[in-house]
Amino acid sequence: MILYSLYECLDFKSFLFLICLLLLLIDLIRHKNPANFPPGPWPLPILGNVFTNVNYKTVDQVAFLFLFFQLIEKYGTIFSVRNGNDKIVYVSGFKTVKDVLITQGETFTDRPVSHLFDTLYKGRGLSFNNGYSWRKQQQFSSSHLKNFGEGRKTLEEHIHRECYFLCGAFKEEQGCPFNPLVKVNNAVANVIGSLVFGHRYEYDDVDFQKRLQMSAESVFLTGSVWNQLYDAFPGIMKWLPGPHQTIISNYQELANFLKEKVEQHRQDWDSNNPRDYIDAYLTETEKRKNDTEAGFNIESLVWCMVDLFEGGTETTTNTLRWALLYMIKYPDIQEKVRAEIDQVIGSRPPTLSDKANMHFTNAFIHEVLRKANLVPLNMARTARKDTTLGGYFIPKGTVMITNLTSVLYDKHEWETPDTFNPGHFLDSEGQFCRRNAFFAFSAGKRQCPGEHLAHMELFILLAILLQTFRFSPPPGEEPSLESQVGFTQAPLPYKLCAHLR
Structure with a gap:
């Protein structure tokens, strides 16, 4: 009344x-913050900070860095923002990021629910899985990538074979300027493809090139504001057109392509003679048919393959592109790497065991990974229980994002963080030394399962390429180190010349 x-x-x-x-x-x-919660910019009602451009994916790289470090200067290395209904804590600096990823790694192991990717993965696979199922899937995949077949020997054979085709593709350019992206991307995809589904594709295969382009597009768009908006307002965004729908359709297309590979394998699968990851996984599925919580089934296999194939292609492709770019930008460094290859390996095929005697080459590869900063912001974690971080209270369920850029460029950890300097990984005697702040593959329990394979690929591919070619920029052109940032950071398209030695 x-x-x-x-x-x-x-x-x-x-x-x-x-x-x-x-x-x-x-x-x-x-949305009132609990006592002693990390500070941050004042959010808009309902929307939060979704339009504040805190996320590096919404703006260009220079603007992001300026804004991000403004927030660090104002609020410290631990600050919070709100994305729709979700509170997100950003963590920067080696010591604090290490606390999240390693010291309290068990507390921050889980992934938060991504509304966009949950429509696809539904908690399966490697990237968006949690708990017991994730641990078993991660253990199996890591073991396969390290030890499949005869282990290192088999992996080296795959890489050697693919590098033969890559060198052939480079030779076809006859020393003229060309963009190495398509050839390098196809070669890297063939290495991971050989391990996952036992097949390689020619560089002029139109259908395969289309799938690789769709995969790269998806990774780039995942780093856009559309992904952020979808996670903030899923009930609205799922009905609206836009790039977020392209992400979903592209991932589904890749999953369908890989599911066809699984069905083909099931027709002649022999548990006693595994040919690749699919065969090994099917065998593991039979072994674990009574362990339903582990989640070994056909749908999980498909989404694990999506993670391995896409993750193993995108990051290694861009690392190789950065490596070639730094070589033509700094020809003196290229000559030092080549001289070490000639001295230690000569003209025979390189093996991973050579790496221990090639300190400068190893330092060069690590510096490429550091300076290229492939994944500026790590994939999100979530707190599994109430905890404290840097004196702040972090409630259970809080989304955490670690700023890997701040680790790889931490002025307290690197002598010249803004300069490309392989000396960061060499001691006073010129011997290779790994640095504690080298988080190019993340760290801790969610560290990239393909790190071992990536290092092997980068070393062998670069060694063979430099045995075969001298690389230079096109005549009269100065190489640019500008980048484009999606979920990963890639060099802008460029051309180089590959001259036979």
């Missing part, structure tokens, strides 16, 4: 004003 009388006394505008005021009050109470 009182509410009805109040309603009669108010005109429509006043009533609308009161409704808005009530909604704002509810939003304020609902």
Whole structure:
């Protein structure tokens, strides 16, 4: 009765004003930060900080770095933002990031629910899985990538074979300027493809090139504001057109392509003679048919393959592109790497065992990975329980994002963080030394399972390429080190010349 009388006394505008005021009050109470929660910029009602451009994916790299470090300067290495209904804590600096990834790694192991990717993965695979199932899937995949077949020998054979085709493709350019992207991307995809589904594709295969382009497009768009908006407002965004729908359709297309590979394998699968990851996984599925919580089934296999194939292609492709770019940018460094290859390996095929005697080459590869900064912001984690970090209270369920850029460029850990300097990984005697702040593959329990394979690929491919070619920029052109940032950071398209030695 009182509410009805109040309603009669108010005109429509006043009533609308009161409704808005009530909604704002509810939003304020609902999202009030607990005591001693990390500080951050004031969020907009309902929307949060979704349009504040805190996320590096919404702006160009220079603007992101300027904004991000402004926030660090204002709030410290631990600050918070709000994305829709989710509170997100950003963590920067080697010591604090190490605390999240390693010291308290068990607390921050889980992935938060990504509304966009949950429509596809549904908690399966490697990237968006949690708990017991994730641990078993991760253990199996890591073991396969390290020890498949005869282990290192088999992996080296795959890489040697593919590098033969890559060198042939480079030779076809006859020393003229060309963009190495397509050839390098196809070669890297063939290495991981040989391990995952036992097949390689020619560099002029139109269908395979289309799938690789779609995969690269998906990774780039995953780093866009559209992914952020979808996670903030899934109920609205799932009905709207836009790049977020392209992400979903591209991932589904890749999953369908890989599912066809699984069905082909099931027709002539022999558990005693595994040819690749699919065969090994099918065998593991039979062994674990009574362990349903481990999640070994055909659908999980498909999404594990999506993670391995896409992750193993995108990052290694861009690392090789950065390596070639740094070589033509710094020809003196290229000559030092080549001289070491000639001295230690000569003209025979390189093996991974050579790496221990090639300190400068190893340092060069690590510096490429550091300076290229392939994944500027790590994939999100979530707190599994209440904890503290840097003196702040972190409630259970809080989304955490570690700023890997701040680790790889930490001025307290690197002598010349903004300069390409292989000396970062050499001691006073010129011997290779791994640095504690080298988090190019993340760290801890969620560290990239393909790190071993990536290092092997990078070393052998670069060694063979430099045995075969001298690389230079096109005549009259100065190589640019500008980058484009999606989920990963890639060099802008460039051309080089590959001259036979």
